[in-house]
Amino acid sequence: MSDTFPTHSGGAFYPRAAVQPKKSKLDLWVESFTTLPRRRLQARPSRIFAWRVLSRGRKFADLTDDQLDAEIKKVAHRLRAARAKPREALLVQCFALVRECAGRELGLRHYATQILGARAVLNGAVAEMQTGEGKTLAITLAAGTAALAGRRVHVITANDYLAGRDAETMRVLYTRLGLTCEAVVPDCSNDERRDVFDADIVYASGKEVAFSFLRDRVAMGGRTGDIGLGARAYFENTQLLLPGLQFAIVDEVDSVMIDEARTPLILSVPPSDAEVEAEASRSAYAIASQMREGKDFRLDRLRRQIELTPAGHDHLDESTDMMPERWRPTPILDDTIRTALSAIHLHNLDEHYILRDGKVEIVDEYTGRVMPDRSWSAGLHQAVEAKEQVDITTRRVTLAQITFQRFFQRYLHIGGMTGTATEAAGEFWTVYGLPVVSIPTHKRSRRRTYPPQVFARAATKWARVAKRAKELSTKGRPVLIGTRTVAASEAASAVLTAHGVTHRVLSAAQDADEAAIIADAGRSGAVTVATNMAGRGTDILLDDQARAAGGLHVIMTECHSARRIDRQLAGRAGRQGDPGSSEAILSAEDSLLSEFGGSFTNSLSRFGGRATLSVLTKAQSRAEREHVRARKKLLELDEQLAENLAFTGTPE
């Protein structure tokens, strides 16, 4: 079995895993029948381990605070001495100590299921723990143990807000263990960032750590060994941000390592001729907006691709003069115009992006959150700005780039947790070599799932949503209405108002009040409308009246292209054995069904009637296949780029 705490490789100065060689399809196929079942078996924690931790914990409960501190020191010392592979008995002791400290500092003692989840993470697996099972607390067992063993731990969260929130909540526990814990605040200075990464346990979004790694790579300037890096640090005073990539625990691992993996991370600087660039984007928009679908270009909404027709090419030939000199050669012009067409036809306001303070800000399709510090690459961001007639930002020059897939492969040890891993188990194994292990629930789930209802028209759907919300909230149940876009939240809000239902809206456009709105969402009779940003990590606590009335009811008003995201939303109800229910109220006009639903949806929207579950499942499977294809393609491009870079002498 692999080491629990792999020792340094890639040099003690900046420990990280070596770049992994690309595996052939045949190798992967063979592995999935040979290595994977064995790894899954090895990674599955035994229930006896959890039982031993609980029984050991009873002994620690009798210790005074001073005696407990002494035990912690002893265990930390033995863990460090054990190096890569501590004995099972030592891990039992360490888990029991962390658990006892959690009981004293947080008033929560880990359940057996949380112990199993954390053990699977130490075994280098993805632990699938259902929504609401307490992953945030479970992670402290794995993070605390690894940090006591002397490893620098990164707890990677789905976004910056969760990083700050979880570090804040769990800091007292880590402090009690004699460990330091910090969270990365976006936009902090390099010195601050270096200080944060100096802590034993760092909570951060994947993007923050990956960008810090990219900056370090640029600073290393191709030197990767200890001597080169040490010399650079000494003679050129180059200070790196990270102490390497040692031990990562990824919370909401499918969101971070699969969903985010569709966007490459690019470290860039502004170019010298910004004004001409802006001019080119405006002219390209002017040309593209005159072109007609079908005649000048063909649009493949499914694959999000645009192809120019011969008539389109003729149109471009006639418009060349409108572009600045550098953009006139045919391949560059074609590319620029296709980007402008994509901005016009495939990127929608209040769905893919919002406008805030005269700026285009991207909305993450999976989390519903605005990502102010991200921009689309290859001129798309500027094309969207030209379309919205706002100031055009400068298209930046790339210094270094990496995909999440390649970034996470560089950790010496990685493990993760999520409520929804099964759907992506194949991808976890082929891309990251991570087996998925299912952990049982602490209490039996009492959540009821009603069959989905699909209406022909969106208006009928919204009326039904309002009626359901009114009916259930009058009975004293809190209702959470999940939407996919900011625009849909507004539509839902308008209908609810028209039906006289008091409600609150939580959306990407106003996430400042998030904590307050969530705190109220579990009150008896409360109705809350939220984009899927109220999915992962949102813990809606019920009051007694709400629990007695039947708990939270989640209404999903549009299915996401990934089933996991829907399961996350439904998972806000019926947590920790609470009562609760969920249902989907949809329409054939929803984008998933109209794009991926096939002929059935077409006839449904034309002739009316109701669709069945199988139509939905088919549409989602199609969309998921498309996304897997897109991610594979990105990884291939990234690997190709790395090979080209390796050829020019920068192998990292």
Ligand SMILES: Nc1ncnc2c1ncn2[C@@H]1O[C@H](COP(=O)(O)OP(=O)(O)OP(=O)(O)O)[C@@H](O)[C@H]1O
């Ligand atoms: N051992 C425990 N004892 C008592 N309460 C607990 C325990 N562990 C977790 N909880 C409570 O369970 C609730 C859910 O926890 P948390 O939000 O971490 O779940 P989660 O698994 O991350 O859910 P999701 O996947 O939906 O984000 C919280 O209110 C938390 O305080």
